[in-house]
Amino acid sequence: MRAVVVDSAGQIHVESRPGPVLPGPDGAVVKVEAASICGSDLHFLEGHYPIVDPVSVGHEAVGTIVEIGPEVTGFAVGDRVLVSSVAGCGHCGGCATHDPIRCVQGPQIFGTGLLGGAQAELLAVPAANFQLLKVPDGITTEQALLLTDNLATGWAAAKRADIPVGGSVAVIGLGAVGMCALRSAITLGAAKVFAVDPVEARRERAEASGAVTFAPPSAQAIREATGGLGVDSVIDAVGMDASINDAIDAARAGGTVSIVGVHDLQPYPMPALGCLLRSLTIRFTTAPVQQTWPELVPLLQAGRLDVDGIFTTTMSLDEAADGYAKAFSRSGEDLKVQLKP
Ligand SMILES: NC(=O)c1ccc[n+]([C@@H]2O[C@H](COP(=O)([O-])OP(=O)(O)OC[C@H]3O[C@@H](n4cnc5c(N)ncnc54)[C@H](O)[C@@H]3O)[C@@H](O)[C@H]2O)c1
Ligand SMILES: [Zn+2]
Numbered sequence: 001m002r003a004v005v006v007d008s009a010g011q012i013h014v015e016s017r018p019g020p021v022l023p024g025p026d027g028a029v030v031k032v033e034a035a036s037i038c039g040s041d042l043h044f045l046e047g048h049y050p051i052v053d054p055v056s057v058g059h060e061a062v063g064t065i066v067e068i069g070p071e072v073t074g075f076a077v078g079d080r081v082l083v084s085s086v087a088g089c090g091h092c093g094g095c096a097t098h099d100p101i102r103c104v105q106g107p108q109i110f111g112t113g114l115l116g117g118a119q120a121e122l123l124a125v126p127a128a129n130f131q132l133l134k135v136p137d138g139i140t141t142e143q144a145l146l147l148t149d150n151l152a153t154g155w156a157a158a159k160r161a162d163i164p165v166g167g168s169v170a171v172i173g174l175g176a177v178g179m180c181a182l183r184s185a186i187t188l189g190a191a192k193v194f195a196v197d198p199v200e201a202r203r204e205r206a207e208a209s210g211a212v213t214f215a216p217p218s219a220q221a222i223r224e225a226t227g228g229l230g231v232d233s234v235i236d237a238v239g240m241d242a243s244i245n246d247a248i249d250a251a252r253a254g255g256t257v258s259i260v261g262v263h264d265l266q267p268y269p270m271p272a273l274g275c276l277l278r279s280l281t282i283r284f285t286t287a288p289v290q291q292t293w294p295e296l297v298p299l300l301q302a303g304r305l306d307v308d309g310i311f312t313t314t315m316s317l318d319e320a321a322d323g324y325a326k327a328f329s330r331s332g333e334d335l336k337v338q339l340k341p
């Protein structure tokens, strides 16, 4: 099968690899129909994490079950499914909460070496009952792809930002994750919405969603726009020292900073005294993907959560190198790229 691979020099190519075998009696093999590129895939290219062996990448996939183990219940060959980007064993007390991060075996993410990459023709899915969701009625392919990761991330970021209904929020970073967080914050009742990104065309997308936007660093402008107070809640969807500092500075005293941007391996020099003196709550979150589905699916089906326009670009899997270059450019035109095998 063809798969997108990143080698140790950070080069992307499509190569032929052996097809996956069924990963145990509770697993399934999914024939991928669409897989998307996430900002998290770009960390490999940016050299944030060392790569020892070439990695088959990607963790956002929608497809059809082509093989299924005897212990999988409620699914059959031919079912159209979406696959959670974060996997758990599916059988422990942690997984019983539907948050794969709590799995006692440690959560695993597709496409980081331990599990196969989703940007491929076939994907082996262990503990299929836990990882899979049949694509629900009325959910588009793009919405299904967002449910595997970015919308779950943005939704969890907004919920864990404790935005008071009628309150104020700032979203820092306006890639697909930031846009999902922005739309989630609005659905959750934020009244005053600020959005921050260096790329003007990305800010314009947020303005079209009702946000007042600034280029970073934004804290001073956000303070001025809130009578010197700062905002109730800040979401970081970037994960760099500069963006986290900006988030902390933009929050009001007693406010909440909710971080979902993925930092590199270096420690973040946290301004602990300032955070203490201003009684900030700071939360870090990996998307509790499976846990978000019962909330997000009905909201999408009812049209109460809008994710239109987040997917901008469709390419064939063979064009993955170009697709990554587009995602890496962080332009306004290419906000979110999907690859079709
Ligand atoms: N926590 C999770 O579970 C989870 C899940 C998915 C993605 N992520 C992470 O979320 C982040 C965003 O992902 P994405 O797919 O939207 O990526 P992206 O690269 O498209 O978006 C990042 C955005 O941040 C902007 N940016 C850069 N520096 C900035 C600054 N100082 N201030 C404000 N904006 C700045 C960029 O212009 C870009 O628009 C990545 O770090 C990704 O790894 C986390
Ligand atoms: Zn991701």
Ligand SMILES: [Zn+2]
Binding pocket: 088, 089, 090, 091, 092, 093, 094, 095, 102, 103, 104, 105
């Ligand atoms: Zn588990």
